[in-house]
Amino acid sequence: MTGPVDGRGRPVLTIDLDAVASNARLFAARASGALMAVVKAEGFGLAAVAVAEIALANGATWLGVATLDEALALRRSGLTAPVLSWLNAVDSAFEEAILHGIDLAVPGREHLLAVGAASAAVGRPARIHLQADCGMARDGSPKHGWTTLCALARRAESQGLVRVVGIMGHLGCAADPADACNAQGRRTFADAVRVAVLRGLRPAHRHLAATAATLNDPLSHHTMCRVGVGLAGIDPSGSTSLASPVTLRAPVVSVRDVLSGTPVGYSHSWRAPSKTRLALVPVGYADGLPRSASNRAQMFVRGRRCSVAGLISMDQSVIDVGSLDVVPGDEVTIFGPGSSGEPTVLDWARWAGTIEHEIVTGIGSRVVRRVRRSDDGSLG
Numbered sequence: 056m057t058g059p060v061d062g063r064g065r066p067v068l069t070i071d072l073d074a075v076a077s078n079a080r081l082f083a084a085r086a087s088g089a090l091m092a093v094v095k096a097e098g099f100g101l102a103a104v105a106v107a108e109i110a111l112a113n114g115a116t117w118l119g120v121a122t123l124d125e126a127l128a129l130r131r132s133g134l135t136a137p138v139l140s141w142l143n144a145v146d147s148a149f150e151e152a153i154l155h156g157i158d159l160a161v162p163g164r165e166h167l168l169a170v171g172a173a174s175a176a177v178g179r180p181a182r183i184h185l186q187a188d189c190g191m192a193r194d195g196s197p198k199h200g201w202t203t204l205c206a207l208a209r210r211a212e213s214q215g216l217v218r219v220v221g222i223m224g225h226l227g228c229a230a231d232p233a234d235a236c237n238a239q240g241r242r243t244f245a246d247a248v249r250v251a252v253l254r255g256l257r258p259a260h261r262h263l264a265a266t267a268a269t270l271n272d273p274l275s276h277h278t279m280c281r282v283g284v285g286l287a288g289i290d291p292s293g294s295t296s297l298a299s300p301v302t303l304r305a306p307v308v309s310v311r312d313v314l315s316g317t318p319v320g321y322s323h324s325w326r327a328p329s330k331t332r333l334a335l336v337p338v339g340y341a342d343g344l345p346r347s348a349s350n351r352a353q354m355f356v357r358g359r360r361c362s363v364a365g366l367i368s369m370d371q372s373v374i375d376v377g378s379l380d381v382v383p384g385d386e387v388t389i390f391g392p393g394s395s396g397e398p399t400v401l402d403w404a405r406w407a408g409t410i411e412h413e414i415v416t417g418i419g420s421r422v423v424r425r426v427r428r429s430d431d432g433s434l435g
């Protein structure tokens with residue numbers, strides 16, 4: 056136990072699992088093949104295990120994460136569904152991955168060698184997904200190395216070191232369905248699969264689409280869609296209305312009445328334009344509120360939106376509540392689904408000049424997570 060877990064007096068991020076469930080059902084219905092629930096980065100800042108469990112209960116059959124540590128944490132929590140981990144350095148604990156039945160992405164020769172060596176060490180073939188770069192120059196094999204990678208993987212397969220169970224790619228511009236780079240990425244992926252088959256591989260799973268492509272680009276679905284941020288209620292393409300599971304609340308710590316001209320916060324970047332009341336909210340940039348949203352963002356208290364006054368500090372922010380009768384202990388909603396008029400994650404992203412992903416994954420570890428089912432109100 057590292058501190059109070061009930062959230063009393065502290066900022067709390069409430070995660071509505073029914074909203075995640077409804078998003079999972081929507082994606083499972085849209086995907087022409089299987090649905091992989093991507094729960095990297097603590098399930099996009101929510102709660103990886105809870106999101107994984109509810110997604111698996113609502114149509115997902117696979118789990119996906121970036122790192123091996125994230126994959127092992129899912130196994131430790133008792134989840135037995137197939138898990139794929141795709142972002143690991145060559146000196147990662149691949150032996151442990153193989154022993155825990157975790158699938159590994161292989162983006163090149165060095166990874167194939169490292170995974171093959173781990174497999175020889177534990178005496179069990181690794182399950183791998185060859186990863187092709189489909190136009191991002193980021194985390195898959197470039198085209199020019201692909202044929203060789205497939206040939207090497209086939210050899211490792213015949214030596215009993217690996218089983219190539221999948222081919223994966225990723226689209227760089229899926230949030231903009233009209234972008235020609237999507238068709239180009241699909242072609243690159245189709246070519247990659249063709250080459251793999253020509254080299255003797257028989258990958259049962261071929262997956263390219265993430266959230267935006269699952270919603271907008273059926274030609275990209277192949278045998279599986281990998282959906283992450285969509286489960287958190289965020290559609291990068293803005294095309295589909297999803298259920299928002301997150302609400303961030305904190306209690307007012309103190310209030311004060313100030314005279315016109317009173318400077319607020321570091322650097323005095325804001326001065327009261329007239330006599331007003333200020334409320335102190337114990338959430339700052341260390342808790343994930345982007346400092347770049349200072350003097351623009353709003354919070355919701357006593358049924359009204361109130362502006363952030365001055366620079367957001369590391370641990371705290373000040374809001375201008377005007378003439379509202381706000382008292383210490385009042386509940387402030389920093390963001391939520393928006394149904395009561397409170398700001399949303401999208402509002403915060405716009406105020407900060409960023410994307411919604413960065414807001415939800417940035418919520419700090421000091422913020423208590425409270426997982427809720429709206430049907431029974433239970434807290435977990």
Ligand SMILES: *Cc1c(COP(=O)(O)O)cnc(C)c1O
Pocket residue numbers: 093095141225264265266267281282283284285291
């Ligand atoms: C994060 C990630 C996903 C999930 O993307 P969303 O847009 O969040 O659905 C899928 N595949 C890979 C390789 C990723 O890194």
